Amino acid sequence: MAAPYPPRKRSPRPASPGTPAQARELRAQGRKTMRKLLDAAMRVFAERGFHAARVDDIVRAARTSHGTFYLYFANKEDLLRALAVECAHEMDALAVGLGAVPRDARGAAELRRFFDGFLTTYGRYGPVIRAWMEGHVADRDATALGVRAFTDIASALANRLDEAGAPADRATISALMAMLERSAYFLVSRQLEVDADELLDSLTTLVHRGFFGASVAA
């Protein structure tokens, strides 16, 4: 089969004829349709990934039409951006909710709770997160949003590390986020056959001990 790929860059159409996106005020039905599309998109992205997902897949999953899609989103990236916003909100909430992480059992519990939340959110928004992390998304704004979502979490962790007297330099935080994100991915992608609870336990222990410096006893 030869078929064209996600084109490098479509010939730039006049832009904005419909100016569909989120700007417009939406009534009840409109909101509902938009929601349907967003949810469908998440499901499709989860299954095929952002790049491989076709507008047609999303539209079909949402049981609506192509025309309707472009009534709500300027294009596929616009939809990604919308999802990125939602994701950033959830990450924010997560970041805000991270309490102090003392070196004792309560610290471990707090970490575990936090990681649990992260894994859950990742389960929903993973494809979105990965889409911008791959850096091949053209839209600057979407990328920025993604980075901020990530950064929020990182900052929160950095603060708690700092507070606990543990090193919180850029490289350390980076390694921590790396472990977190990719572990979550391994989990949802089922590639390495890890159990969620075991992973949660391991992450908690490893981070508590390795990053926050909790003693082995804890």
Place this chain on the structure above:
Amino acid sequence: MAAPYPPRKRSPRPASPGTPAQARELRAQGRKTMRKLLDAAMRVFAERGFHAARVDDIVRAARTSHGTFYLYFANKEDLLRALAVECAHEMDALAVGLGAVPRDARGAAELRRFFDGFLTTYGRYGPVIRAWMEGHVADRDATALGVRAFTDIASALANRLDEAGAPADRATISALMAMLERSAYFLVSRQLEVDADELLDSLTTLVHRGFFGASVAA
């Protein structure tokens, strides 16, 4: 696809031009051209990622023609498989080269050396590794190869952990590999602006302490 000429549907072609790459015996010139294509592909994949990379990009980077590409590879995925084989070899070598990791400074040194090697290899083959890790590669063989490459490293680390009396359960190894892979990615993607040396130091310390249980003093 879609491919132009009427696909041969009846009798399956015996093989030869068309049944491209690795099977055929290649002479000096052929080997050279194939190498040119593989190298060009790595550069292009690094820049655009596997999915976004067009055969045309590769061909242009290799300063050769479209037709020549298909003289050596059945398609883009076939080329990916070839690169995956190379990558698996390097990973193997890396895995084999990992010595004991005692809890003292020599252990840290060994880890650092190993991570350094990993980062270097990742710098070359990262796009290949990510391609199969995204799981959107159709070819079972290519995926299997990728997984094996990864597993080799993981096993080597697991053995050393076990040997050092540290926990080496599936979840732990998974988390370690997660940190390793994604840190390497952050580094090469330059998204988080981390310095290679700092990252290397952090990884070494974190793993030595957090996974191998080295005391803070070490």
Place this chain on the structure above:
Amino acid sequence: MAAPYPPRKRSPRPASPGTPAQARELRAQGRKTMRKLLDAAMRVFAERGFHAARVDDIVRAARTSHGTFYLYFANKEDLLRALAVECAHEMDALAVGLGAVPRDARGAAELRRFFDGFLTTYGRYGPVIRAWMEGHVADRDATALGVRAFTDIASALANRLDEAGAPADRATISALMAMLERSAYFLVSRQLEVDADELLDSLTTLVHRGFFGASVAA
């Protein structure tokens, strides 16, 4: 295909645009476009033959776009199948309409009428008939349809032969069909510069006498 976009390899698409033609419910406009394509295809096939015909030729003849073609047909062969179905229907009708062929003048008249119908239908669907007869069509279904269309005619003739007490063995029927089909082809291809009426007369006489055993006087 060669088809541009990365072929969907994983989950088989549910169907809809992409799973084109006949399945989907079509509205008035859709039916019209499909008809336009079918008609255009017949013209193009007639001019260049099935193999040499390019989708582009068909699309241009139908004054529509490449994309539209694939909205209605999976590929060129799928379109051929659609035409084969139509052709089979006409052949069926023809076969059903063949009355008794007595050895007198009325028998000759009936044969002539029948051959006239066959030549007309062949004029329309000849390229389709030849496409499957050449046996180089991959699609089993299309071939089957073609064979059935042919067989229908052959059976009808066999029945009338039998009824008239003339031999109706496989080889005889085969020779009769051979003469019929190829004569029709010679006529439409204008290669041998035969006149339609003369041919019709000759066929009638030859078959009536040679196959049905009518005496020379008749």
Place this chain on the structure above:
Amino acid sequence: MAAPYPPRKRSPRPASPGTPAQARELRAQGRKTMRKLLDAAMRVFAERGFHAARVDDIVRAARTSHGTFYLYFANKEDLLRALAVECAHEMDALAVGLGAVPRDARGAAELRRFFDGFLTTYGRYGPVIRAWMEGHVADRDATALGVRAFTDIASALANRLDEAGAPADRATISALMAMLERSAYFLVSRQLEVDADELLDSLTTLVHRGFFGASVAA
């Protein structure tokens, strides 16, 4: 797939740089190689048909190389022409060998012998005959050769018909040739599962009686 088809017409290359064809004087080895190619081509044409046959198939079947092919033939059509010449010779011989066809048993025997020869030759050169009969061969010369081969046979039959006092008008001859050619095709293509001997018998009887006017008793 998408792959290009037998291109409508390649960009006309300067023409004749090699002037490969038959003109050149060939030594023993040269003749042998050329023969190998011609034979291989016939096999490949028989299997895939002329259009679908690729130069690569022929070259592989002949156990030689692309370069060699173009040392002996200007292109694929040039080779077809060479085969057409051979075919025309055989047809000529056949035509010349057709003796009188009286209305008695000796006439039937002569016809049978002749048809047998035709079927044999058709078995060898059928693909060539069909290639030019389809009329989609660009080369005028090749087509002319084919037509002549056919015409030779037709004339011989016409003469014998005339001699026997049977009608030998253009349309009748056309119908006769139609039956002959297509019956031969049905036989070699194995599409209608006819037995060679039965077919030969039927053809003989039908032609003797239907065209030459032999009485049923004969």
Place this chain on the structure above:
DNA sequence: CATGAATGAGTGTTCATTCAT
């Protein structure tokens, strides 16, 4: 608001033909 149909640029792939060795 919603929809089905139309569009065409963009891409993978094939294969006839040429060329350097």
Place this chain on the structure above:
DNA sequence: AATGAATGAACACTCATTCAT
């Protein structure tokens, strides 16, 4: 004479996006 390698024009096919109803 022979060969393996290279080339690139030609074509099938996909899918993001627009539009008429």
